[in-house]
Amino acid sequence: MARMKLTKRNVAAIKPHENKRLYVYDTELTGFGLMVTPKGSKSYFAEYRNGVGRGASTRRVTLGSTLKLLPDEARDLAKLTIADAAKGEDPAMKKKEQREAITVAALCDIYEERHVKIKLKVTTQELYRHILQNHIKPRLGTKRAINLRKQDVAFAHLSMKDTPSIANSTLAVIGSMFAWADKHGYVPEAFNPATRIEKFKEQKRERFLTTEELERLGAAIREGETDGIPYEVDESKPTSKHAPKTENRGVLLSPHVAGAIRLLILTGARLREILTLQWGHVDLERGILLLPDSKTGKKTIILNAPAQQIIAGLPRIGKYVIASDSAGQAEEKPRADLKRPWSTVTRRAGLEGVRIHDLRHTHASFGVGASFGLPIVGKLLGHTQLRTTERYAHLETDPLRRASNSIGNSLAAAMGEKPLSDNVIGINDAR
Template sequence: MTTKIKLTKRVVDAAMPRSGRFVLFDSEIKGFGLRVFPSGLKSWVFEYKADGGGRRATTKRVTIGKTDEFTPDEARKIADKLRSKAKIGQDPQAEKAEKREAATVSKVATEFLATHVNAKRKASTRANYEDILNRIVTPALGSKKARDVTRADIAKLHLGRSKTPFQANRILAVLSSMYAFAGKHGLVPEGYNPARGIEKFPETSRERWLSPDELGRLGASIRLAETEGIPWSIDPTKKSKHVPKTKRETAIGEHAAAALRLLIFTGARLREILHLKWSEVDLERGLLLLSDSKTGKKTIVLNAPSIEVLSKLQRVGLYVIAGESAGSDEEKPRSDLKRPWAVVTRHADLEDLRIHDLRHNFASFGAGGGLGLPIIGKLLGHAQASTTQRYAHLDADPLRRATNTIGNTIATAMGEGKTSSDANLLKLGKL
């Protein structure tokens, strides 16, 4: 007959190891026991009958934890909850085994990227998802079971990026998409999404365009970098044994320079220029016939400066902007323009300028010139008219014409006539 005793700290301390492991069962909670190993290790266990009990039911055991992890009262409460589950036919041992084998965040992220993102998202989106998951999410949460991640875990990750609100909000979006995928594929309970409901940071759109003086400096820097090379800026107070004694200029090459000019003259996206193939260039009609872009198939109408850039550019391999593998059997497009862009903008004193700002600059010149938002949207390849609407405040001419019409009507009714400023506007063709 099994001896039962109320398990207390004194009982735990007094239980001496034997030649074989044994269990002391609690007198209050049926199945709750103290297991003692020959090594002296002690742990809390709970034994129960499977399938709600019965004489022929299999006896199963669940390890609650070591005695230095849980006090007798803490372990007893856990055992009581396990007993309640067993009484209604649940299987605590199977649940624990399932939880132990459940997918980690790292595993779910890998499956999400391989199965969903790579198959259904464009290259630029895939790169963004991979960067967020591999560089930010996995180091922070990768070892946790995906279904054990809480809203508080993700909120902490989000708040930790408060200085970069745009990126912090993208983390939420990617995680929300990943958990939706995980739920549909049985990796977490369906509908479980700890990224849902977390308030995003407000995002202030960054509008940066170039003044005529800044454009002049940028153009001069590109020409210098392409020909003579940008002189090194060396701090005379610092010593470096790696500074070359003769060549102290950095050149960027004609293809990098051409890429920068095309971005400036066309307002195209970076990948649209770097992935552009010569087979997609129609100089006779002045068109770039892109087979794929962020918004799908797209045609870019070339202007005279961009046609001149393409006409003078040396053709090396499949891609207009030749990369390191140009002309080889495994040719790939150039991956980025980070180095030449840094060299040029540093020399032009425009280090706050991003490559994507060149696209905004193109749009701002069009809006400021009164070309109309629909035309600008078509030139930029916007799929939604609302995307172009961000430049509406720059489209001053239609507003000026409207306010002048209203003002003149009111002034005529008042007997005021046209003002001297109106006469000047008439000369300029604004009225």
């Protein structure tokens, strides 16, 4: 059994045996040593007795490779390990348990199956599932859950700086997942590596369609449900010879797709509220939609006359107002999204980059701009708190315009100018 002071130079000079492992013990700390395999790989270890008396067994714990640890660093780790053993703990068993502990990826799957799918609303489920599978698992999945450090989470968050909204949502989901894991015994009590990490500042995006843009959007929808929206084919590709003739290249919108887009504009409802709307939730006689569940809970949506007309004219196929491909089948499901038709329509209307959710903003902007007041608009949108609607407060300009016109006319009269009508600039022009 070789002994020497384990220094960087001495460790580098040790040569391996051809047929067996070589163990070299440190002369400064009893129980600390170096193991060298026949192939030449070197790692530090700590030895201790598990128990007291002659029957106590000797155990050895690997501390790490010489490629990752300096001798003094490994010696400090050995001191801690030997001290833990002196207190009655079993460092080898503790390390084995850590090694067998679930990974972050496994925790993501358990959390999704036992919490997300059961406790969260459908739209929230989709967001959580996307973040768990596409952002948390690729960045942190291989790490053991109980070994995840705040630095690991902070670095993952920083790596997503170009998409601050998703980065902050990812941080929130990690925090929620570890709070759940704490409650159910998967990690130590009060262990949450996502706490007290500063979030990125987010710029709230507000996009309102103008009257002229709405006119183009309406024209594109009408073209899509009649002649079809033209599309182009890359003639340089070999498959282009199988494409339809130019006059036959058109994307047709089904009545349900066109109806869904129109209802989103006319009601200001959220996408999921329209796509999951069932005929049993519709009361055309009273002009309302009675939603049993939404993002803000049970909700009533007022149907204006154009929206009532849209719903009344839709073919009834299955239980959902906006029929999907599974309409009328035993396991009928609502339509998942409108991504492809929406992209086609906005491209044709010259509105690329406009989101479906911007239709909700547009509905609100017309309501506020017409001086209906924030509380009324908030109720129409289903906001539970006024501060949510206050993001549209800057659009409430009519009272200010009337005041400004009154002052301006008074000043013009004083200057001998002819007063102008308050209606020179209409609300739609101003927008």
